[in-house]
Amino acid sequence: MNTPVQIGLPQVILFIIAVLGIGMLISSLMGLFGGRHELELFEDETGRQYRRWRKRRRELRWKRGTSGIIMLILAISLLWLTFAVQSYLGLTNDIKVARVQATSFENDPHNMNLQLTMLDKDGNPTSNKLYNVNGDLWRLECVMVKFPTWMNIFGIHSSYKLTRLEGSYNDSNLERNSKHIVIDLNGGAGDFFNQAHNASWSKPFVDATYGNGVFEPADGKAYDIYVSQTGLYAKLANS
Known part of the structure; x- marks a missing residue:
């Protein structure tokens, strides 16, 4: 069987766009569902106080996630465009x-x-x-x-x-x-x-x-x- 792999400049550009889209998708999801660190004050048994960072549980951050939602939509659009264009190139080549x-x-x-x-x-x-x-x-x-x-x-x-x-x-x-x-x-x-x-x-x-x-x-x-x-x-x- 012959299985041609057609790699040219269009495929390279589309692959880079796909990588960017996946990166934006991961980043936007982490931004929407990511946890956060807060600086808290603690006191031990001797009365000595100290501070440390404490990680809060992950939660959906709608109020602060507007930019993340926009990035998510953009990432999905880039991925859809990549697959659509590559499918067209494959069908016509x-x-x-x-x-x-x-x-x-x-x-x-x-x-x-x-x-x-x-x-x-x-x-x-x-x-x-x-x-x-x-x-x-x-x-x-x-x-x-x-x-x-x-x-x-x-x-x-x-x-x-x-x-x-x-x-x-x-x-x-x-x-x-x-x-x-x-x-x-x-x-x-x-x-x-x-x-x-x-x-x-x-x-x-x-x-x-x-x-x-x-x-x-x-x-x-x-x-x-x-x-x-x-x-x-x-x-x-x-x-």
Whole structure:
């Protein structure tokens, strides 16, 4: 599984804002519920007097806590803004993971030559292979491990892994009865996906585990494949 961590200047700024917000939140709560020290006069058995500081029990200090309440509201607002902005950055910062170009044969329209170029998280090719696939459409599949929204503050993108390439037919009769070619990619789903899907320990840290796929016609055009926080989608390549 690939789990990109997207750390840039926006994430650093948001992290600093989050730290400030948490600090203000703790400070405001301590100000509202904090105890206080008072200087008291004591006298021992010999009549000698002395003074010492005595800590009073914690209590809610409404009259003196106006500034603390304002700081509390400001801290919560900063934290909410941080998570909202980071969630937006995570949802819009998609990663190009592959390029697919398939061309059907003129004398055999239900077969295609398909070139699949897989890319790393930086857009560099990791493999470039040519396949012969049955069908009118090609389909690229992956498995996804989607993390909770709160983990977006650390710039963690959903985990993904390209797992399968296959063809399908426009005609449902051909889809039911004709030969299919299925190509496994990257060793299939893998242990991490299976463990995250079944293990109880992963529930607080995993929002969902599922399969996902994108399909396009074998029209000779090149398609760039992107992975978002929720799955794959295809766009016509610029060149």
